[in-house]
Amino acid sequence: MAKEIKTIGVLTSGGDAPGMNAAIRAVVREAIGKGLKVKGIKRGYAGLLAEEIVDLEAWDVSDIIQRGGTILQTARCREFMTEEGQREGAEICKKHGIDGIVVIGGDGSFRGAQKLAALGVNTIAVPGTIDLDIACTEYTIGFDTAVNTAMEAIDKVRDTSTSHERCSIIEVMGRGAGHIALWCGIANGAEDILLPEKYDYDEQKLVNNIIEKRRRGKKHHIIINAEGIGHSASMAKRIEAATGVETRATILGHMQRGGSPTCKDRVYASTMGAYAVDLMCEGKSNRVVAYRNGDYVDYDIDEALMMQKGVSEYQCQVCKNMSQ
Ligand code: ADP
Numbered sequence: 001m002a003k004e005i006k007t008i009g010v011l012t013s014g015g016d017a018p019g020m021n022a023a024i025r026a027v028v029r030e031a032i033g034k035g036l037k038v039k040g041i042k043r044g045y046a047g048l049l050a051e052e053i054v055d056l057e058a059w060d061v062s063d064i065i066q067r068g069g070t071i072l073q074t075a076r077c078r079e080f081m082t083e084e085g086q087r088e089g090a091e092i093c094k095k096h097g098i099d100g101i102v103v104i105g106g107d108g109s110f111r112g113a114q115k116l117a118a119l120g121v122n123t124i125a126v127p128g129t130i131d132l133d134i135a136c137t138e139y140t141i142g143f144d145t146a147v148n149t150a151m152e153a154i155d156k157v158r159d160t161s162t163s164h165e166r167c168s169i170i171e172v173m174g175r176g177a178g179h180i181a182l183w184c185g186i187a188n189g190a191e192d193i194l195l196p197e198k199y200d201y202d203e204q205k206l207v208n209n210i211i212e213k214r215r216r217g218k219k220h221h222i223i224i225n226a227e228g229i230g231h232s233a234s235m236a237k238r239i240e241a242a243t244g245v246e247t248r249a250t251i252l253g254h255m256q257r258g259g260s261p262t263c264k265d266r267v268y269a270s271t272m273g274a275y276a277v278d279l280m281c282e283g284k285s286n287r288v289v290a291y292r293n294g295d296y297v298d299y300d301i302d303e304a305l306m307m308q309k310g311v312s313e314y315q316c317q318v319c320k321n322m323s324q
């Protein structure tokens with residue numbers, strides 16, 4: 001028989017992402033609307049172990065839907081990766097009367113949720129990461145804001161790159177995944193994109209492309225380099241030496257994780273937060289909320305973590321074909 005849920009916790013874990021606040025707000029208000037009590041757990045699993053747990057009411061999440069970051073703070077916690085830490089986390093939940101936790105974070109955070117579920121704490125995971133690297137879902141909270149932020153920044157670099165007739169290597173985030181790089185590659189009309197999923201380590205191809213485009217009169221050359229490949233500064237030096245074209249590297253960095261969430265991030269994050277609470281009320285556990293084929297759905301976390309995700313071959317080809 002499904003366990004009756006009276007009190008739920010909510011935490012954010014791993015890298016923050018714009019829209020996490022919208023998800024927290026939705027969790028709190030959907031839960032309160034269903035007669036549940038809600039506790040906010042600060043600083044992810046680290047805050048759980050430190051018992052940084054506060055009661056949340058509907059008004060505690062006022063005025064946050066439009067804010068980047070996470071009002072609960074976030075953290076990475078090594079201790080929670082040990083069995084002892086996980087057991088302690090489950091004990092603390094029992095001590096505070098927390099029957100279930102909504103975990104908003106990336107796939108690392110999902111593994112923590114999986115462990116808590118196995119120890120009897122109902123868990124529902126919500127995908128929150130700018131990297132879009134969670135295989136079971138076509139949407140993750142924060143990606144839309146991050147790619148828009150990166151796109152606007154790259155447009156600006158392009159202006160100055162064109163004025164100076166330079167080559168610009170612009171490094172975007174994404175850890176081991178190239179989704180941000182691919183989307184910016186298309187949206188910013190990049191001449192080249194370097195994706196971890198597709199990289200062939202053939203720098204000579206880049207050099208040839210720059211020389212060929214320059215010969216045809218191109219005034220700029222934008223290379224979007226994914227963080228998973230990195231080394232943009234040394235690459236810029238080698239490319240400048242090989243092509244004779246002045247080359248600069250720009251690493252966009254953490255600015256991509258900040259800022260007010262886009263409409264899409266607010267709406268999807270709100271829907272996913274509410275959906276997580278609905279699953280919790282149905283007595284479900286070890287589930288992850290996903291968006292797939294135009295609908296909000298959920299998967300078993302174990303299955304979700306085994307799924308693989310690549311970049312779209314077709315979109316890579318589109319990006320290449322558009323750069324002439
Ligand atoms: P993200 O959730 O964005 O992928 P991380 O991979 O850094 O970020 O994971 C966030 C946190 O989730 C970790 O610091 C740790 O506390 C917890 N976590 C990650 N992997 C595991 C695991 N295998 N078991 C338990 N907890 C984990």
Ligand code: F6P
Nearest residue numbers: 015129130131173174175227257
């Ligand atoms: O997972 C989100 C992300 O921003 C990645 O794109 C990046 O590799 C990582 O987090 C950076 O983490 P930190 O904030 O610890 O430097």
